[in-house]
Amino acid sequence: MLRPGRLHAIVAFALLTVGGSAAQGASGANLEVLQLRPNFYMIAGAGGNIGFQVGVDGVVVVDSGTTASADAVVAAIKKVTTQPIRYVINTSADADHVGGNAKVAKAGQTLFTGNGGVGLATNFLGGGASILSAEQVLTRMSGPSGKPSPFPLEAWPTETFGEPRKYMYLNGEGIEIFHEPAAHTDGDAMVFFRRSDVVVAGDVFDTRTFPVIDVAKGGSIDGEIAALQKLVDTAIPSVPIVSREEGTLIVPGHGRICDQLDVVDYRDMVTIIRDRVRDLMKQGLTLEQIQAASPARGYTRRYGSDTGSWTTNNFVEAIYRSMNKKPQ
Numbered sequence: 001m002l003r004p005g006r007l008h009a010i011v012a013f014a015l016l017t018v019g020g021s022a023a024q025g026a027s028g029a030n031l032e033v034l035q036l037r038p039n040f041y042m043i044a045g046a047g048g049n050i051g052f053q054v055g056v057d058g059v060v061v062v063d064s065g066t067t068a069s070a071d072a073v074v075a076a077i078k079k080v081t082t083q084p085i086r087y088v089i090n091t092s093a094d095a096d097h098v099g100g101n102a103k104v105a106k107a108g109q110t111l112f113t114g115n116g117g118v119g120l121a122t123n124f125l126g127g128g129a130s131i132l133s134a135e136q137v138l139t140r141m142s143g144p145s146g147k148p149s150p151f152p153l154e155a156w157p158t159e160t161f162g163e164p165r166k167y168m169y170l171n172g173e174g175i176e177i178f179h180e181p182a183a184h185t186d187g188d189a190m191v192f193f194r195r196s197d198v199v200v201a202g203d204v205f206d207t208r209t210f211p212v213i214d215v216a217k218g219g220s221i222d223g224e225i226a227a228l229q230k231l232v233d234t235a236i237p238s239v240p241i242v243s244r245e246e247g248t249l250i251v252p253g254h255g256r257i258c259d260q261l262d263v264v265d266y267r268d269m270v271t272i273i274r275d276r277v278r279d280l281m282k283q284g285l286t287l288e289q290i291q292a293a294s295p296a297r298g299y300t301r302r303y304g305s306d307t308g309s310w311t312t313n314n315f316v317e318a319i320y321r322s323m324n325k326k327p328q
């Protein structure tokens with residue numbers, strides 16, 4: 001998390017609380033819009049954090065929040081700019097990150113005039129914005145064939161990629177999308193806006209809790225640590241003049257804006273707990289015995305929980321199961 005002084009400075013000049021009629025959708029969502037850079041904004045309060053870049057080419061949005069917040073998200077973007085939304089990039093297939101896809105894309109306009117891509121035509125959605133993700137996100141959102149899809153067709157990605165690094169150049173800056181193949185899930189993407197110097201990290205980084213590792217959806221502890229390391233390697237802190245408190249900004253999947261040192265701390269925490277679980281596994285302890293040994297001690301007050309959808313025991317179990325999956 002940013003040092004208090006810095007966060008205060010950002011909030012002081014850039015917090016546009018979007019209250020009132022325009023941004024309140026059916027959900028009554030009360031969103032916060034933070035201007036992080038001259039042409040880069042973050043929306044909090046719509047599920048997962050949303051980032052968006054604005055420029056002459058239009059708007060590039062990373063994640064779309066929950067379905068219930070979608071109208072409010074569109075209103076918040078339109079309050080900042082009259083430029084059309086061109087891209088929605090998804091960081092995973094989680095409902096709090098892709099739920100608004102259909103509405104946000106429909107509110108936009110494709111960059112392409114004809115059918116330009118493989119798979120679904122780019123004039124799909126009547127010429128709305130493209131929805132871009134790793135291939136695995138489309139697989140998750142469409143579901144196995146012969147069964148009802150978890151998400152409606154209009155919310156699915158219209159463009160997918162399989163390479164580790166996908167890139168675009170829009171609004172005068174390079175945009176790099178890093179696919180992390182086995183971290184929070186198998187379809188995680190982290191989106192780096194190179195000139196704005198902002199990374200939208202998705203749920204590989206969650207400042208409120210231990211990272212959510214969904215082993216059933218291809219997540220793993222080692223892939224999670226690799227993704228955090230990639231974030232550390234991508235970001236640059238304010239050195240050598242540390243008093244300036246500048247540097248790369250990292251938008252986590254949930255929680256406050258961070259800098260490189262915050263990710264270093266988080267990576268170290270996750271690595272220490274992984275190592276403790278691994279040592280206990282080597283001693284032949286069962287999962288229950290390992291959980292009882294509190295391998296997350298020292299971090300539970302800040303990141304842990306005994307209740308809710310992601311408990312400390314869930315995290316320890318995810319480490320155990322993903323390490324057990326590996327060939328011995």
Ligand SMILES: [Zn+2]
Binds near residue numbers: 047048097
């Ligand atoms: Zn999330």
